[in-house]
Amino acid sequence: MARTIQDLEAYLLASGRPFEKNEDGTYLLVPQSEVQPVVAIRADGPTVTTTVEIGPAPAPDDPHQAPLLRRLLELNSSDLLYCAYGLQENSIVLSSGHELENLDMNEVLAVLSDIEMALTRHVKELVALSNAKGANLWAYFLVSRSLSRPTSTT
Secondary structure, three states, rough: OOOOOOHHHHHHHOOOOEEOOOOOOOOEEEEOOOOOOOEEEEEOOOOEEEEEEEEEOOOOOOOHHHHHHHHHHHHHHHHOOEEEEEEOOOOOEEEEEEEEHOOOOOHHHHHHHHHHHHHHHOOOHHHHHOOOOOOOHHHHHHHHHHOOOOOOOO
């Protein structure tokens, strides 16, 4: 089980996924394909959080908001075990939180697999449901991924 941030880093190295570590201690996993977003993993105190920004959420007055939020809740209950969709400010995110002292290699791999599965299976459907006013979620998703890619890997 992980007891320190160094243990977490060792698990990421053992996972075989390329990553870089920011100055603030956030690990950024390099996407497996051009259209996948960067996965951010951060140990802050006793908690390790994994977060992926999917894209902008429809505005509260947008008629697409209710069906999209309903689908996010359905996916949380049917497809996801180690992470969940949510809203952070005006963005749709996929995130997970675990205690550092109880985190082991299997749990790290399970979280990463859950995220990779969600990105592969869900994003196109969520894009079709969003059609947010003034925002094309798919265009946002593709453009932001090309702009936010880590340039070096460990």
